[in-house]
Amino acid sequence: MPPDAPPSGAYAVLDALPATASGAEVWAALGGAGLLARAYRDGAPGAGADPDGLADLLSAVDARFGLAATLSVSVQLATALPILAAGRHPAARRALAEALAGRATVALAATDDTPGTDLTALRTEVRTGDGGPTLTGTKKWIANATTATHHLVLARHRPGRHFTHFTWVLVPAGTPGATVRPADTALYAAAGTGHLTLDAVRLGDDHLVGRTGFGLPLFARHIATERLAGAQWGTALCRRVLAATHRHLADRPHGDGTVWDLPAVRQRFAECLVRVQELKALTDGCAEAVARRYDATAAATLKAAAGATVNHVLDTCGQLWGAEGFRTGGIQELRAQAALFAIGGGAAEVVLGTVADAAESVLDALARPGTLP
Known part of the structure; x- marks a missing residue:
């Protein structure tokens, strides 16, 4: 399903790109125009997300480009850059500055050979010593x-499942021993989705990000x-899908009227609007709790709600949409991509x-009026 044709405004610079642009191309345009900083308080990833700015940015990207391109942008904005901001060595600071300017792309490499939701079982290891960290894993x-200039890798520095056994390491693309291959998927190719193999990758201590054990x-x-970003993006995605579906139903003849006039159709559509x-x-109610206090329960609630709502609407x-939905780039393709909302970032x-x-x-x-969990 093609994106909307949004009005020009703060994000008009994006209108110069084709709707088929990749996530890396969109990221470069946003950074080059100084727009990525809008997602953060005081324009700094280390200061935390600005909920309104983050929502506006994701909505602008979703309205113009495909789901995979928006995924590419969302992961970097919400997770990769804020984690990178915890780095105090020059390597991390340079990578962060380059990424904010759109000259670098950062891949968040947390998911391992093990199930993605069980991070304490991940097998990627980092060994530290006088010669600097050495990384091995997949x-x-x-x-x-496939487009990253830097990979932000979560690795274990100690055996066992304790939460203090993991550390972030910044791996520049092209480092000897670091190999990338594209994932076997056409659905997320525009997000540069792939697999990273680390074969005894040696780095300097200045590539450790954050304190050891705080990964x-x-x-x-x-x-x-x-998860907040996913709920904001899910809302924007559902809105534009519903708007396009409403136009399609209102323009499709049926009997003396259109398909939109059928009571059963209107009821199903209205249920989506309610959801x-x-x-x-x-x-909106949980945004501040997540953005300022990193409330895990509120974030999990948003993740669950977004996955259920997006799946229901799509x-x-x-x-x-009927048979029209099966055309190339149609809603059935988007429906398959959108299944990610209930899987990625925590099933x-x-x-x-x-x-x-x-x-x-x-x-x-x-039980308390005017409050959300």
Whole structure:
């Protein structure tokens, strides 16, 4: 399904790119125009996300480009750059400055050979010593892997599952021993999705990012922001899909009127509208808790809600488009891509477990007027 044709404005620079632009091309345009900093408080990734700025940026990208390109931008904005901002060595500072200017692309390489939601089981190792860190392992299904100038790699520096056993390492693309191959998917090719193999990659100590042993706490903090970004993006995606579907139904003749006049169609469409309004209200209500306090329960709630809402809306609209939805670039293709909302960044079943763990506090919050869990 082609993106909307949005009005010109702050993001008009993006209009010079084709709708088929890759994530790397979109990132370069945003950075070159100084627009990436709008996603952060005070324009600094280390200061945390600005919910309104992040939502506006993601909406502008989603309105113009495909889902894979937006994915490429979203992961960097919400997670990769804020984690990179924790680096105090010159290598990290240079990479961050280059990325904000759109001259560099950063791949967040957390997902391992092990199931992506079980990060404490990851097998990628970093050994530290007088000669600097040495990395060995494999990272799979990494957005921006094939276009990255830098890979931000989560690795274990100690055996076991304890949350203090993991550290971030910055690996420049092309470092001897670091090999990238594209993932076998046409759905996310525009996101540069691929697999990263690290075969005894040797680096200097200045490529360690953040304090040793703080890899998972740092990731947990910023995956919360990624889940907020996903809910904001999911709302924007659903809105434009529903708008396009409404136009399609209103223009398609049926009997003496159009398909839009059929009560069953209108009811199914209205249910989607209700679901998206619920997601937007929940997102707006939880935004500050996630952006400022990195509230894990609020973030998990948004992730679960976004996955369920996006799947419901895309499934319904896919049915309402009928045979037209199966054309190249049509809604059935988008529907397949959008399944990512309930899988990537924490599967729905996993984040629901996080919500269940906080059941008592969630129930207490529901008893207080004007508050959200």
